[in-house]
Amino acid sequence: MAFFWRRSQEEKLAEKGDKNAILRLIQQGKKEKAIEILERFKDDPQLLRLLYDLYMQEGKYYYAYQLIEHYDKSLGNAQERALIYEKVGENQKAIEEYLKIGSFESLRSAGNLLYKMGNKEDALKVFERAMKLSPPYEKENLEKVINKIKQEMGLIAQEKESLLDKIRKGLHKTKEKALFGIILRGRKVDDELFEELEETLIRADVGAKTAINLVEELRKEAIKRNIKESDGLRDILKEKFLLLLSNCEGSIRFNEGRPNVYLFLGVNGSGKTTTIGKLAYRFSSEGKRVLLCAADTFRSAAVEQLEVWAERSGAHIVKGEEGADPASVVYKAMSQANNYDLLLIDTAGRLHTKEPLIRELRKIKSVINKFYPEEPTETLLVLDATIGQNSIAQAKVFKEALNITGIVLTKLDGTAKGGAIIPICQELKLPVKLLGVGEGIDDLQPFDAKLFVEELLSVEV
Ligand SMILES: Nc1nc2c(ncn2[C@@H]2O[C@H](COP(=O)(O)OP(=O)(O)OP(=O)(O)O)[C@@H](O)[C@H]2O)c(=O)[nH]1
Numbered sequence: 253m254a255f256f257w258r259r260s261q262e263e264k265l266a267e268k269g270d271k272n273a274i275l276r277l278i279q280q281g282k283k284e285k286a287i288e289i290l291e292r293f294k295d296d297p298q299l300l301r302l303l304y305d306l307y308m309q310e311g312k313y314y315y316a317y318q319l320i321e322h323y324d325k326s327l328g329n330a331q332e333r334a335l336i337y338e339k340v341g342e343n344q345k346a347i348e349e350y351l352k353i354g355s356f357e358s359l360r361s362a363g364n365l366l367y368k369m370g371n372k373e374d375a376l377k378v379f380e381r382a383m384k385l386s387p388p389y390e391k392e393n394l395e396k397v398i399n400k401i402k403q404e405m406g407l408i409a410q411e412k413e414s415l416l417d418k419i420r421k422g423l424h425k426t427k428e429k430a431l432f433g434i435i436l437r438g439r440k441v442d443d444e445l446f447e448e449l450e451e452t453l454i455r456a457d458v459g460a461k462t463a464i465n466l467v468e469e470l471r472k473e474a475i476k477r478n479i480k481e482s483d484g485l486r487d488i489l490k491e492k493f494l495l496l497l498s499n500c501e502g503s504i505r506f507n508e509g510r511p512n513v514y515l516f517l518g519v520n521g522s523g524k525t526t527t528i529g530k531l532a533y534r535f536s537s538e539g540k541r542v543l544l545c546a547a548d549t550f551r552s553a554a555v556e557q558l559e560v561w562a563e564r565s566g567a568h569i570v571k572g573e574e575g576a577d578p579a580s581v582v583y584k585a586m587s588q589a590n591n592y593d594l595l596l597i598d599t600a601g602r603l604h605t606k607e608p609l610i611r612e613l614r615k616i617k618s619v620i621n622k623f624y625p626e627e628p629t630e631t632l633l634v635l636d637a638t639i640g641q642n643s644i645a646q647a648k649v650f651k652e653a654l655n656i657t658g659i660v661l662t663k664l665d666g667t668a669k670g671g672a673i674i675p676i677c678q679e680l681k682l683p684v685k686l687l688g689v690g691e692g693i694d695d696l697q698p699f700d701a702k703l704f705v706e707e708l709l710s711v712e713v
């Protein structure tokens with residue numbers, strides 16, 4: 253009896269605006285009742301604050317907003333006010349509050365709102381401020397956002413995006429299978445994670461030895477740096493990958509003002525002719541005079557295939573009869589070379605036996621040297637990424653024959669073995685100069701190790 257009496261007394265007190273009695277109502281879970289009472293005492297600053305807190309707890313942002321607007325602009329803290337403004341669609345006010353707070357999170361929220369409102373210029377400024385405060389694991393995503401806006405505003409060339417798009421296309425299949433990005437996100441660092449990571453590395457074809465070593469190093473670093481979440485491993489793995497690829501980057505050499513001869517080698521089907529077509533297109537579009545040499549006389553279709561590429565790229569072509577001595581076709585091309593900036597020589601990839609091919613290639617080289625002792629500027633070995641590490645053995649045969657200056661890794665878009673680039677470059681001790689990422693005329697790009705690793709380990713598939 254006494255209990256009920258007390259309760260009704262309490263409610264009466266609450267009804268009269270007694271703060272303690274209202275607080276007890278709230279403690280008892282009677283929030284609706286408390287709100288109903290507090291609504292009548294909004295002129296009392298203490299009760300107004302209590303009402304505001306209740307609205308926030310209940311997610312009633314619009315009501316909280318009304319209190320701020322009509323009673324007290326300083327209710328709550330800046331973080332809450334920004335959230336309220338955002339929820340009720342007062343974007344400009346939300347942005348002001350977020351900017352006042354100035355933390356990474358709030359700047360990012362302000363940037364997002366500015367972008368949503370179409371104010372890209374200010375969004376960019378704010379995102380760039382956020383970048384300076386960004387924790388390491390957020391940097392990658394923020395950078396993507398910044399680049400996207402810059403491209404939309406025409407501040408950076410579209411090429412940058414298309415380069416990224418192309419590497420994305422090239423690594424799509426590897427990432428679908430390997431999922432580094434997903435493993436390295438929000439997982440606990442434990443034995444299971446390391447085992448999965450090792451399997452993933454092996455699946456991406458980085459080679460068993462490298463996979464085991466990498467995971468071992470990651471384990472040590474995780475202990476040393478006391479890393480408990482897998483996100484923390486991403487940057488370390490990036491560093492390790494980049495270290496492994498540090499001598500693997502190389503760019504195509506080109507000397508202005510004199511003919512440059514590029515000789516292409518590789519087994520049949522590796523992508524020599526296609527790569528020549530793409531390169532011819534690239535150089536022609538830059539205004540260079542390009543001559544193609546169809547020294548693959550093994551197969552009748554080979555010459556026709558190169559002719560198609562010559563037509564598409566606007567290059568000229570020198571060809572011989574089917575079955576002609578390839579060196580004689582090269583001779584013909586070399587005698588015209590000084591009218592051109594670039595001569596691209598396509599060779600046959602047949603490997604019936606090792607000796608004849610090597611002899612033939614050496615003969616071609618000596619013909620080139622009769623005209624220009626310092627050429628070829630580039631002797632490029634074309635390897636098919638779909639066979640992954642297995643291409644290393646065949647590459648060694650070509651390495652014995654000639655002094656190779658770089659690798660072109662083709663069909664990256666068609667394989668999940670993108671990680672093979674690491675053992676290929678390390679074992680052969682040759683730089684990767686170009687990547688083939690599709691059959692299109694524009695699907696060739698320089699190898700940028702940083703971009704490659706960033707994309708390989710990024711979260712999006
Ligand atoms: N998806 C994809 N396909 C490619 C790429 N490069 C070449 N190919 C395809 O691979 C096949 C073989 O390419 P070719 O350029 O004819 O190879 P090749 O080394 O000249 O071969 P041979 O002339 O027989 O010695 C063709 O169907 C090309 O379209 C690439 O980067 N991506």
Ligand SMILES: [Mg+2]
Pocket residue numbers: 524525526548554598
């Ligand atoms: Mg060919």
